Amino acid sequence: MSIKKTIQFYADLADGRGHELVSVSNTETPSQGTVTIFCKNCNNKFTTSAVSYQNARKTGCPNCKAKAVQEFWTGKSRTKSPEETAKQAVIIKHKQKLRKEKSLAYANLQGPEDLKQKLLSEPNPYNDFIVTHLDKPVVGKLTEGSTPLTLKGLEADEVGPLLGKAKLEKHHIIPLHAGGPDVPWNLIYLTPEDHIKAHELRALVYNEPGDRYAVRLRGNGTNLSERRLEANRLGDQTRFEQGTGIYAPGASAKGGRIGGAVKSHLKDLKHASKMTDVVSSALYEGSRWKHQKTGVVVTIKPQTVFTLPQLVDKLIEALPSCPDKDLLSQAQTTTITCNLARVIKKQRTSAYGWTLL
Structure with missing residues (x-):
């Protein structure tokens, strides 16, 4: 659980960077708003998100950063010569x-x-x-x-x-x-x-x-492993104290959405390993499905489908326009996969018009 960032936290952070905290836009939860900072080094005010200021690698002042970059490149070419x-x-x-x-x-x-x-x-x-x-x-x-x-x-x-x-x-x-x-x-x-x-x-x-x-x-x-683990531990401690990385507000929810969106063969195999043997075998070894109303027959070849959602996609793709296709496209994936799994386990004869041959 991340540490709640108070107004005093940002005031102390600004003071340590040679700045002065002028105001925060969100007094209840400062980390979710913006902060206005006065930089004592360049005598300029700037406004940025609290998280951005908190995560800044140096001072977080855009004016000081621009000046430092300009000084670094003075007399140097940013592009390679011919x-x-x-x-x-x-x-x-x-x-x-x-x-x-x-x-x-x-x-x-x-x-x-x-x-x-x-x-x-x-x-x-x-x-x-x-x-x-x-x-x-x-x-x-x-x-x-x-x-x-x-x-x-x-x-x-x-x-x-x-x-x-x-x-x-x-x-x-x-x-x-x-x-x-x-x-x-x-x-x-x-x-x-x-x-x-x-x-x-x-x-x-x-x-x-x-x-x-x-x-x-x-x-x-x-002892590379030990040194790597120690570096990871120190890095994790810093992220926890500063509320960055996985401890940043909303990071867990965002990571979950990204993880669910990324597809990979290894992830499919991991999901397949959690299925019952009957369902896993039916998917891995192949199967034949028939839609009762349209007469469409779908043959799933061995080692082409590893998860029930992939099977659902195949069945939807094979169907012409009909009520069952609309239902499969709009219903919750978990509901559809549970019903198809019951058909595979012979707990019901059909689901959404599909029977297992």
Whole structure:
């Protein structure tokens, strides 16, 4: 729960920035209104939203910011010279050419099975390391288009280190700088420590600059997870104290709306895992539906529909203009899906004119 921001809070905040709080538009809930501030540095008044002023990275004064930007760019060009632009274009073109030439070595790889077979057929410390992690649950199996996330068969003390104590990072098995394809099946998720180790092993085996740069950039990988967690904790504490991020007014509601709007295959699989076996099997393995009044028959092919709302969309799309189509389009999704689920479980013979063949 976020801390309620009072008028005194904004007065203290302004004082600490060399400002003076003149007024607030919403005296009951200041954080939901605007604040008028007098800046003692530039002797100007400005009005902005309370949240914007609260979240400002520096002082929040637009006049001081504009002056600082102007001073920074004095005597400097904001655009690259024609010579610099031409030089950069040549470098980019050269890199693209090299990457394309290197990618020819992997043109025969068409999927995860081909990639794994290549790793097994060319044993070395790096390939052996990757193959070992490909077979681990959760780690290495989170990318879309690959094996879906599953925690079945894992004890609680096994899940914790994988998801709670370590932030997983993406790693291209065949790096892009080496001509590897930028596709989901060429990705694996590793802990920060394993990610560094992967680049170290690859640098030893292939001696490519890209891997050496990656190791040098990351530096000492010891206790990376612990340091990352500590940074996250401090950041969360700051957000809580300032009422920003997830603690900002209305952030939870906004996040919920965004989460519901974003679609993904992994999310579909997660929803499917919560269904009863009968409904999940009917969707995953395919089914045939017939509309009694119009005679329309819809065949759902295996592995094309994973959730009941997706099934509803298919049924609506197949129907010509009729009362049942209007009803399906206007009724609440939860009501429709519950009724269709009852048809699948044979608790009723039909719903909205649709029967399961």
